[in-house]
Amino acid sequence: MTRRTGMRPLRIAMIGQKGLPARYGGVETHVENIAVRLVERGHDVWAFCRTRFRPGSNGIPVPDGYVRDRSGERYRGVRLVYRPSVNTKHMDAASHALLCALEAGALHRFDVVHLHGIGPAAFTPAAKLFGRRVVSTFHALDWRQVKWGDRARTLLLKGEARGALRSDGLIAVSRLMKDYILSTYGVDAECIPNGATVSPPRGKGTIGKWGLEGDDYILGVGRIIPDREYHILLEAFRELDTRLKLVIVGTETPRTAYSEALEYMADDRVIFTGDLFGDELEDLYANCRLYVLASRVEGLPITVCEAMAHARPVLLSDIPENVEVGGDAAVFFKCGDVNALHALLYDLVEDRGRLEKMSGRGRSRAESIYNWDLVTDQIESFYYRVLGEG
Numbered sequence: 059m060t061r062r063t064g065m066r067p068l069r070i071a072m073i074g075q076k077g078l079p080a081r082y083g084g085v086e087t088h089v090e091n092i093a094v095r096l097v098e099r100g101h102d103v104w105a106f107c108r109t110r111f112r113p114g115s116n117g118i119p120v121p122d123g124y125v126r127d128r129s130g131e132r133y134r135g136v137r138l139v140y141r142p143s144v145n146t147k148h149m150d151a152a153s154h155a156l157l158c159a160l161e162a163g164a165l166h167r168f169d170v171v172h173l174h175g176i177g178p179a180a181f182t183p184a185a186k187l188f189g190r191r192v193v194s195t196f197h198a199l200d201w202r203q204v205k206w207g208d209r210a211r212t213l214l215l216k217g218e219a220r221g222a223l224r225s226d227g228l229i230a231v232s233r234l235m236k237d238y239i240l241s242t243y244g245v246d247a248e249c250i251p252n253g254a255t256v257s258p259p260r261g262k263g264t265i266g267k268w269g270l271e272g273d274d275y276i277l278g279v280g281r282i283i284p285d286r287e288y289h290i291l292l293e294a295f296r297e298l299d300t301r302l303k304l305v306i307v308g309t310e311t312p313r314t315a316y317s318e319a320l321e322y323m324a325d326d327r328v329i330f331t332g333d334l335f336g337d338e339l340e341d342l343y344a345n346c347r348l349y350v351l352a353s354r355v356e357g358l359p360i361t362v363c364e365a366m367a368h369a370r371p372v373l374l375s376d377i378p379e380n381v382e383v384g385g386d387a388a389v390f391f392k393c394g395d396v397n398a399l400h401a402l403l404y405d406l407v408e409d410r411g412r413l414e415k416m417s418g419r420g421r422s423r424a425e426s427i428y429n430w431d432l433v434t435d436q437i438e439s440f441y442y443r444v445l446g447e448g
Contacts, residue, residue: 074174077111097135179221198357254367263341277346366420
């Protein structure tokens with residue numbers, strides 16, 4: 059993988075992720091996949107991370123590909139820069155992003171400062187104080203999440219507006235978000251989606267540790283939060299007369315009554331694995347019979363891209379973001395409708411012919427649209443255009 063012919067290598071700052079490798083959420087998954095590929099193309103990429111997420115501290119394992127020497131810390135070639143934050147619910151991300159935006163703008167001679175998320179995008183003016191070119195990616199309209207109160211939503215909307223109006227280049231991960239930005243702020247954002255790594259088929263790997271054999275479970279992946287509507291999935295599954303298991307990958311941090319309620323609803327066919335990454339998660343994707351996402355709020359769900367990349371059929375709630383990513387590869391149910399979800403689970407899980415067709419369409423969709431290599435091509439080209447060199 060090489061950068062565009064005749065184009066100079068760039069120095070790029072990534073701000074908005076908690077840390078690398080990706081163990082925390084969709085933004086980290088996006089940044090890791092893009093940053094590593096940009097490094098492979100000869101660019102100098104710095105990822106600004108929160109100090110408490112440094113590998114080897116606070117129980118965080120040291121991953122393969124992590125190097126620490128006199129020149130600093132790197133992960134798969136990406137330079138890791140650790141800076142502190144005010145560790146509270148409302149100040150953690152904002153305090154870190156402000157500090158990093160000021161540093162990236164003032165020091166290190168970055169060609170591009172790339173802010174990830176509408177919260178970090180609030181600090182676009184800080185990064186531009188010293189003449190840097192700033193690109194902001196809107197991954198989700200975070201103010202829609204249940205967890206935020208009125209004051210937090212107001213602050214997130216202000217950050218969104220600053221990012222939209224002050225960035226030198228703006229990226230939306232979905233067409234729906236691109237349309238929202240244009241209608242709300244009059245700014246024509248570039249639509250560059252999330253992606254997945256399209257790999258050859260893999261064996262059963264590590265799934266046996268959960269008592270699984272392959273093709274004997276339904277899978278759901280993502281943080282355990284009310285917006286993901288796992289309670290709808292559990293209720294629909296509970297009434298399903300099947301020997302299949304339901305595997306839910308993710309945690310709720312900090313833990314609240316929602317997790318406890320889900321565990322109370324679950325019968326002995328439900329497996330809560332907690333957070334999984336790397337091969338363990340890939341093995342679960344590759345061997346499930348069906349992937350289900352019941353969410354009420356999404357940006358452009360990476361988990362769906364990953365399921366399709368593994369040629370797994372997907373059943374999704376009919377929110378516009380899911381309809382966009384799933385397209386003709388997915389089957390949709392009315393969001394929040396337990397009976398509709400139950401009926402489709404009943405129809406699908408034993409319909410091998412239909413599942414096989416969905417699997418093939420999903421993999422083709424991931425290869426042609428939601429593919430990290432293609433996404434990196436688009437982001438790299440966008441950087442050069444923002445710099446006036448494209």
